[in-house]
Amino acid sequence: MQVSDNADVVQRSLQLLAAHRNELSAHFFGRLFGRHPQLQSYFVDSNHAWLERKFASALRSIMQAATSPQEFEKQLGSLRETHQDRAVEAEHFALFGDVLLETLAYYGGRGWTPDVEAAWRSVLATVVGAMGAPYELAADSSLPNRDAAAA
Numbered sequence: 001m002q003v004s005d006n007a008d009v010v011q012r013s014l015q016l017l018a019a020h021r022n023e024l025s026a027h028f029f030g031r032l033f034g035r036h037p038q039l040q041s042y043f044v045d046s047n048h049a050w051l052e053r054k055f056a057s058a059l060r061s062i063m064q065a066a067t068s069p070q071e072f073e074k075q076l077g078s079l080r081e082t083h084q085d086r087a088v089e090a091e092h093f094a095l096f097g098d099v100l101l102e103t104l105a106y107y108g109g110r111g112w113t114p115d116v117e118a119a120w121r122s123v124l125a126t127v128v129g130a131m132g133a134p135y136e137l138a139a140d141s142s143l144p145n146r147d148a149a150a151a
């Protein structure tokens with residue numbers, strides 16, 4: 001699987017970024033909400049510590065998609081559900097992913113090379129694809145509501 005090839009690169013770059021562990025989350029959400037204020041409402045009652053936890057779990061699941069895709073797939077159902085329940089839209093994932101990459105690049109310094117970025121992009125594309133798919137299905141199936149009610 002293509003993502004496994006990127007696992008080492010992604011894992012190593014996260015180790016390098018560990019020195020900035022405390023800054024990453026604040027930087028990420030500052031940038032995300034600055035650029036896309038409409039996303040702030042999803043995190044409305046959240047405090048700094050909560051955002052840090054959310055950021056860490058997002059990174060963990062992306063990491064897992066790279067290092068153990070089978071484990072990632074096991075939690076994919078509940079991950080989709082969490083986001084679907086909160087009505088996160090498919091296009092939000094790409095915005096989230098882009099800002100995440102910018103944040104990692106910002107703190108990545110010289111370790112953030114085109115190869116590292118390519119590996120992250122590839123893993124993110126897999127994660128966003130896996131999480132985005134059900135939203136398309138939901139959008140399609142939400143049109144014929146009467147059919148759903150009759151089923």
Ligand code: HEM
Binds near residue numbers: 043059088093096
């Ligand atoms: C690649 C993109 C993303 C990944 C990998 C990701 C990952 C995660 C993970 C691992 C959790 C914790 C799940 C749990 O506790 O069951 C979570 C929760 C959550 N995510 Fe995401 N997420 C992504 C994108 C987004 C986006 C775009 C939004 C909204 C704009 C969002 C909003 C939330 C919210 C509101 C929660 C709920 C946390 C809670 O109530 O405990 N996420 N996400």
